[in-house]
Amino acid sequence: MERLSLSTTIAASVALAALAVSAAQAAAPEFTLVIKDHKFTPTELAVPAGQKIRLVVENQDPTPEEFESYTLNREKVVAGNGRIVLFVGPLEPGKYEFFGEFNQATARGWLVAR
Numbered sequence: 064m065e066r067l068s069l070s071t072t073i074a075a076s077v078a079l080a081a082l083a084v085s086a087a088q089a090a091a092p093e094f095t096l097v098i099k100d101h102k103f104t105p106t107e108l109a110v111p112a113g114q115k116i117r118l119v120v121e122n123q124d125p126t127p128e129e130f131e132s133y134t135l136n137r138e139k140v141v142a143g144n145g146r147i148v149l150f151v152g153p154l155e156p157g158k159y160e161f162f163g164e165f166n167q168a169t170a171r172g173w174l175v176a177r
Contacts, residue, residue: 091117091150096130098141099123101166112156112176121146129164135174138164152176 094116097104101124110116120130122141130147131138141147154176163170 091115093117093119095119095121096172097121097123098128098163098170101128101163101169103161103163103170103172106172107175108172109175109177110152110154113153115150115152116154118149118151118174119146120149126165128166128170130161131164132159132161132174134159135161137161 120141122145125143127143129140139147156176159174
């Protein structure tokens with residue numbers, strides 16, 4: 064009986080932790096980048112410093128693009144006409160470059176944490 068009680072306690076703790084993480088992510092302010100004609104819009108996106116953000120990247124091109132940033136430590140493919148969600152931060156004040164791996168000449172931009 065004691066073993067069942069311990070298992071139940073552990074399972075409940077894990078479930079509560081998962082809910083807390085989900086709630087924290089849902090509360091993060093959301094910002095959107097759009098890829099169209101192999102370019103990011105806006106090219107500079109102001110975000111709050113010191114706070115985790117939810118970054119939505121929407122690809123309006125029919126071809127895939129890879130969102131990549133060395134300074135943000137993120138890399139993820141966005142399918143053609145698809146979207147992805149990334150959680151970034153909290154960031155120190157500054158400028159963080161990102162680019163499209165498949166179209167580096169045109170798909171470039173910066174998150175500016177203020």
